[in-house]
Each structure stands twice: as C-alpha cells, then as structure tokens.
Amino acid sequence: MVLVLCIGDLHIPHRAADLPAKFKELLKPGKIHTTICVGNVCSKVFLDYLRTISGDLHVVAGDFDEFQAPDQLVLDLAGFKVGVVHGHQIIPWGDPDATSLLQRQMAADILITGNTHRFEARKAGACLALNPGSATGAYHVGGDGPATPSFVLMDLDGTKVTVYVYQLVDGDVRVEKIDYTKGTPA
C-alpha cells in the first residue's frame, strides 16, 4: 500500500497568493510516501514546500515553471505504471482522445495530468486518467470563474487504486472517494 499525493498547478506567485490554509493543515509531513507534482508550481519556495510533505517528490515542468524538470515521467509505483505530464502539450487541451493517445504512447496504467485546473478522473479502456486540478484554485484562461481548489491522494494497493479527491468548497474541505481496479492492458 502506497499513499501518493497528486498535486499541481499552484501558480504561486503568478496566479495565486497561497495554498488554502485548510489544505496546508492536511498536507502535514510524514503521512505521504510519494508526491507527484504535475507542474506549474512556479516558485522555488513552493517547490521546497512540496518537498517537505514527502522527500520522494516527482515533478514535471509546466508551461510556467522555470526550474529544471522533465516534460514527462513514467514511474513504477506499487505495481502500476504511472505516467506524469503537465498537459499543456496535449493538443487540443484536455482532449480525451489526445490524452488517451499519450497514455497509450507512455504505456501508463495511470496517467496524471494538470493544466485544466479542474479535477477529473476518467477511465479510458483499461487505463485511468487523473487530473488533480489546481491546488490553489488558480485562474485559468479557459475557465469562467474561480476554480475549485483541489488535490488528490491515491492509495495504490496491488491491483486496486483508491482515489481520494480533496476539494475546497465554500471554505470547507470535501473528500470524495473513487475506487478503480486495474484492468487487463489494452
């Protein structure tokens, strides 16, 4: 059993002043095994902050990141192949077919992307595509109002993934649980 934090699109300081205080309370060091960051952290200070949550930090570069990071990663986590990419490279943005193609190219069981600033969990064939949304609810050009701040915890256990979605709605943290079992590879 491995607990993985998926987080991204903080956009601090470009588009947000801070993480929500309630998220900071939840993201205490010592609970998370591995952190996957889909990019657009945008400042070294907050990259360092993510590192305090778990030393095992995997980060890809978003379009507004200036630190050195790969564009995409494929990780082996508890028997899953986890692909990570920010997603601004996927054209058209957020397009399910384009995302599926990328997932197929990366041969990932789980593909984690960001960019749209909206939480999303989608099953495509035997694969799971996950977007943790923006942890700060940052502005997005394609959005229409303030985005809902969110992040995701994945509990990887054998062939089972439990996804916990944390969203800040009306000042309160709401948690949703989604179960997913690994299918046979397509």
Place this chain on the structure above:
Amino acid sequence: MDNVAFPSADEQQRILNDASTAIKRSAFLMRKAIEDDNMRDSLKHAAGMLAELRTSQLQPQKYYELYMLVFDQLAHLEAFFSDERGKGRSYAELYELVQHAGNVLPRLYLMVAVGCLYIKSHEASPRDVLKDLVEMCKGVQHPTRGLFLRAYLCQRAKGLLPDTGSQYEGPGSGSIQDALDFLMTNFIEMNKLWVRLQHQGSARDKEKRERERQQLQDLVGKNLTYLSQLDGLGFELYRDQVLPRVLDQITSCRDDLAQLYLMQALIQGFPDRFHLGTLETLLGVLPQLQPGVKIHSVMAALMDRLAKYAASAASGSNDPRVLEELAAIDAFSKFKEAIARIIASQPNLAAADAVEMYTALLSYAGSVHPGVLSFVDEVLAAAHSTLGDRGRGLGGDARAERQLMALLTVPLNKYGVSACLELKEYPPLTRLLRYVMHKELAVKLVHKVLDTVAPSAKSGNGASPAAGSGVTLISTVDKVSSLFRFIAPLVADPDVPGEAGGVAEMDDEDLDEEQVLVARLLHRLRSPDPDTHFAILKIAQHQLLAGGPRRLRTTLPALVFCGLELHRKLARPLARAPAAEAAGKDKGVEETIGKGRDEAAAQDGEGVATAADGEVMEAEAPAPAASVAAMEQSAPAADTKPAVSCEELLQFLLAGIEPLYGGPAGQPVVAARLLLACGYIASEEAHLELLSYTFFEEALTLYDEALPDQRTRATALYDIIGYLQRCRVFGPEARDSLTSAVTSACMRLLSRREQCRALCAAAFLWWQPLPGASSLAGRSDGEKAATGGGDRGSADQGEAGGQKEAAAEVQPGLYPPVRDGDKVVAILQRATKVATQAKAQYGATGRVRDASYLGAYLEVLDSMMRFWDSEVPGVDTTKVQDLIDKVQADLAAGVQPDTATARRWQSTLSYITTTAQQPHAKERYGKLKLPQAT
C-alpha cells in the same frame, strides 16, 4: 556599623558553618529541655540559638540561611508555648518571662513568638500587642538583622490582624485602621533598613551588593502584599492613606532599586480599579523618581496592566464598565502626557526606553480603544517627534531601532494591515529605520496580509476579509498607494544614495524569494468594482516599474494575471450562474467513473457559485476613518457599466508585458506565454481581433527572435498551437497569416521527427472543436449565450434571448469553428513528406541503428488515425493504410527501430486490433490490414 567590609567569602562560609553548628547544638538542647518540660532551660537555649543571628559578619544571602535554620526551630518553641498555656501558664506571664532574655535581638524574636500566640488566644488586644512589637523592633537598627526580624514579625502577624470581618476585630481589639497602621509602619521601617543595606560592605563590589539586595526585595514587598489582601481595605482607604504614605516613602527614600521595585510592587499588588481611580497621582509621582530609575518599565507595566484589565472586562469576565471608565478619565491622554513629561524630565533617557513606553501605550490603545485609529497616529507622531532628529538608523542605536521595530509591529497585530494603511504617521516613522530593517518590517507586513487566517473580531474598521475565507484584501486606491509606501524597501532601492541593502547587493535567488512575496501580495490587492480594481493595477504597475528590471522579472507575470482576472469580471459580469450549469452539463460528455465524478462536477458548479458570493462579501466595510475618495471608489458597481473597457485593459497588459521581452528584465519565454494567454483572452473573452492578433504576432516574433534553444522553442511552439487552436475571433486572412507562421515555425525545428510531431499538432489549427464538444469550449459557449455578449454592446445584443439556441452555432464577434478537412490533409501530407525526407536522410547517412525516422512516420500515423476517427473529410482509410504499409515495408526490409519506437509500433498495432473488436468501431477498423502478428 555601616560601611564596614564583610570578610572574604571563605571566611564568611566558615562563620556560617560555625554559627550553624552552634544553632544546631542550642536547638538540640532546647528541644531536650522542651521534652523535659523545663521552661527556664528552653528559653535559655532558645536565646542562645537566636544569639547567633546577632552576627554582622555575613552578607544578607548567607544570613538568610542562618535565619531559615532558626525559623524552623522556633516552630518547636511556639508549640511548646501553646502546650504550656494548656498547663495553666498564661501568655501574659510568658510575655513577661521572655523579656528577661539578656540580648535585645533574641528577646525581640521571643517576644514576637509569644506575642503572636498571645493575640491568637484572644487574651490580649491585637492592637496593643502589635503596636508594642512594631515599636520595640525599632531597637534593632542593623540593616540585615532588623530586616529579618521584621520579616519574622510580619510573617507571624499576618493572620492576626484586626482586619474588617476577622475574629481579631472589635472595639477593644482594634480595627482595619490598626491593621493598616501596623503593616504601614513595618513597611516603612523595613524599607529604610533595606535602603541602608546598600551601604554595607566595601564600595568596590557595589554591583554585586545591589544584586544581593535585590534578592531581599520581596521581604519588603510582603508588607504591601498583605496590605492589599486586607478585606477592609476599600478604595477610599487606599487612596487616602495607603497610597500617599507608600508614595511618600518611595520618593523620600531616593534609592533607585527601591523606587523601581516598590513602584512595580504597587502596580502589581493592588487591584486594577484602585489604579484606575488614582491614575493621576500615580503618574504624577513618576517624574519625581531618581534619574536612574527605569521609569519606562514602570510606565509600561502600568499600561500593560490596565490594558489587560480592560481586555478581560471587555470579554465579559469582569466589570464591563472599565472601558467606559478608562475613556471617561481619558487615561490614554494621561499616559501620553506622562510619557512626554518623563522624556522631558530625563534628558539621559535612552531612546529605546522612550520607544518602549510608546510601544506599551500602543498596546494599551489597541486593547482599550480597538476602534480608534487616531490614537495610534497620535502615538506614532509623538514617537516621531521624540526620535525624529536622530535620523535614519537612530544614530546607530541598534537597541532603539529594534524597539522601534517592535513598536511598529504593534498596530499590525492589533488593528490588522488594512486598517493600518490609513495611518498617516506610520510611513514617516518607518523612515527612521535603516533600509534593511524597514525591509524586514515590510516582509512582516506582507506575511501578515498573506497569512491572515481568521479575522480579528474586535478590529472594528480593520481588514476587509472575504467572508469565511479569512483572506485580507486591500481594496481601495488610497490603501494600495499607502501599502506601497509601507513596503517601499521591497519594491525599490534605498532613496538615500549609498545606503546598504539595495538590489545590486542581492543575488538572484534571494531577490527572487523576496519578490515572490511581493508577487503573491498583488493577488490581495483587488476591489469588487472593476474601475477601482483597474486603478489599483495601474498603481501597482507604476510602483513595480520604478523597482527596476531585476524585480520586475518576478512580479510582472503576477500583475498580468491579476489583469486577466479583472478582464474576466469585465467580460463576463454575470457569468457565474450559467457557469455552474455548464459545469453540470458537461459531465455527460466524458465517460465518468462512479458517482465521484458526478458529484465532483456538481460541486465544481457549487464552488463557482459560492465564490461569487464571496466576491460580494469582499466589498469594503464602511470605515469611519476612510477618506471620501475611498468611499466613492468602493461604491458598488453592480448596475453601472464600468468606465474601463476590455480593450483598454488589454492594451494596458500588452504594454505591461513588454519589459519582459528582453534587456535586463528579459524573460522571453515567460513573456511569450503571457502574450499567448492575453491573446487567447482577447479572442475568447473580448472578441477583439486586432488586439488578439497583436498579442499572437508579438509572441511569434519573440519565438523567432528571442527563444534561446531548440527544446524551449519546441515546447513554446506547442503552447502557441494550444492557445491558437481555440481562438475563434480571427477572420480567414488573419488566421492564414498566423497559421502559416506557425507551420513555418514547425518546419524550422531541427529534427525531422520534431517537425513531424509539431505539424501533426498544428493540423488541429484547422479542426477546431465544436461548441460543447469538449469541456473548455462547452463552458465558454454556455455562458456567452446567457449573457448575450453584453460587453460587446454589438448589434445582436437585443436578440440575445432569441439567439440562445443558435448561439452554439454563431456567436457575436466569433467565427464558427474552423473545420477544414483539406487543410488538415494538406498539413498531414506535409508531415508525411517530412517523414519521407527523414528516411532519405537515413539512407544517405547509412547509420543502421539510426532508424528514428520510423518514429516520424508513427507520429503521422497516430495523428492520421485520430482525424480518421473524427471522420474528417478527406482522411480516409487509404491514407491510414498507406502509413501502416510504409512502416511495415521498412520493418520487413530489415530496418531496426530503437526500443521506444518498436514499443510504440506495437502499441499502435494492438490498439487497432482491440478497437476493431469493439462493436462501434468494428466496421472502420476492420478495413485496416495489419501485418501478420509479430
């Protein structure tokens, strides 16, 4: 006897040891005599034991050890006296008997011991015995001996005073007045002895002696403590008798140590409401104290005490009228005047000490008058007039500067940052700090804005936190201007030439860390009224530009996004509700997993709606002290059309990004992305073709001229395509110019495979999503229909309602989605050609292992299949089959692909196989001929 040096420490220790042994021996004999019921011997040995306390050779600390030894043994004797009375011997008789002791000191100790038992037995009048004892003790005038003797008297008598309501009160036995007189006399006598103690010992180690003397202060203070504990001590008695006599003793003793200690004991010892009623007297005595007394700490203690009292009263646990009383006697002004008098009367007062008093006064004002900001300004002005002529850095007085920092931090904590921005006297005072210290303060302030979690309940006109979120927003033009004065050192270099700490001395990393704070702060500067918000952004831009290029690198991008957020408010004033609908609507588009996705989508909508409420709550609470201008600016703008237009805002942003293009602030990569974001917004929100074109044009120019390396260029190209792909404001000509610029940029990438990949992405420029077909586009359309394109004010505004249905097809200011199969096919063919060129290159070089050109084919194949899936006209089975055959033929001819390419080829093949088995795709995919299974 005074002014005699003590023996050396070793010698004293020897004397102490000898005396202790003697005491223990006498005590042993005394206890034996007690056992034998022998009164005469008991008294004899007790006197012998007490006689050891007659020494003058010991310093007070060593003497204290001796005293404690004796004190414990006296308990046995007192018990014996009680027993004796049971056997018929009266206390009157005993009181007589002990007076036969030969030496005065033992005699007085024994008299106190018996006298107190005498009172306790009610056989004697407390008044008479206490008076007798307190007077008799005057017989011992040696400071150490007298002090301890009276400490013993005080300690023994405290429960036996004829206090109001006590069993020792009565017409014959005495009243509160007698109790009070006893303690006052003892206090005065002890204080005199204590003050005289300083003359004991040699003059050399005065400091050490004073330290020792300080350790005895509580012996004296005990009298005041017992006084304050008298039930009969009402306010009048305190005001008329205790306070004048104590103050008289304090002033007349002319001793620094005693004055400081006793003033503090007085303030801490007696109830707050007593101080409230005698504040003037108390403050009046301060300037009369010795110049060496740390009056500032007395003042600070008094103000802190009353502030705490008021705070506890305000919270309801105490008398709620305290605040009114403090206001009624105008305690604030009294304190302020007292401070001024002290500063005037003590020319040598350290600057730090003066500032400490003002700090305490500020805390006091914050607790007692939380809503009155003018008091803060008064204090700050007073502090400035005290310190002003010392200049920047307070003439190098580091302690004073630190204290000034503490002073300047108080209002931030007590009133909140937003309220403090109205303080006129604050910035002048900060200018007395050195640049580096002021910057430290500025950092504190910024953190205060960023970290505010819960709004302080009592800050009446304080911050304007958005309801529930606890976020501090600075929302008027005046306050924002003021804020930039407050945090000046974070925004610009020192204005005093040559002062340390400027940007030239900082390395990039430190500077960036610091400027990230400023950039984060920008998001907290906003108003619900678009015009005010725009004015705020202009002020911010002006200030940031003044800070020079190295700061701009970090702060400008944040400013641009603040502008884009404002743009959304301008372009879509009523967007929230339909946005929620759209969010709910598009959940059906994708295959969703379980109920979580549904709920998440629903919550998303909810989140949007509540955030809209939050914005309304952001409106400034009317602040009493707010200027007229601020009031005007914060007027709600719900009904009136903002003066600022989308066009003006976008022009502002276009100019705003420019410093990042190149030169010292050059961040061409970031600048290009900001331009793209703005270009996208100009198209999709503002529907301004020419402006949008300009943004894209500048971005493409930067791409051509300023992007440093291949990888950056390749990545940036996808960004350009990503943004442009969704833009629908462009007419055919503009589109052609932009898309051909993009395709030629694709062709200028170095590697053929990269060219292929980029071209395949660029093909989507000719195949825009239908409204509602994907989440992002769907949302934007839903909302446009509902708002009727109000920001454009275009001809079709009136038909907005009727157009609702049709809006999915044609929107005002936007062209229908471009879906040009011929163009798509043309680009894909071009990509195929590039792949063919790559193959030719392979053939020319003859590098057997370099079969990466196959990857180029695979890029085209995958894209071709996606367009084929989407049934783009002109993309037919033959074109897909052609590509499969090409790859297959080369593989059959023995080309060895690298592992990644081989894996990708396999994944494409198995995708085709799997899809062909699914009912909905069987027909299409079944037509494809795949190579024999490998």
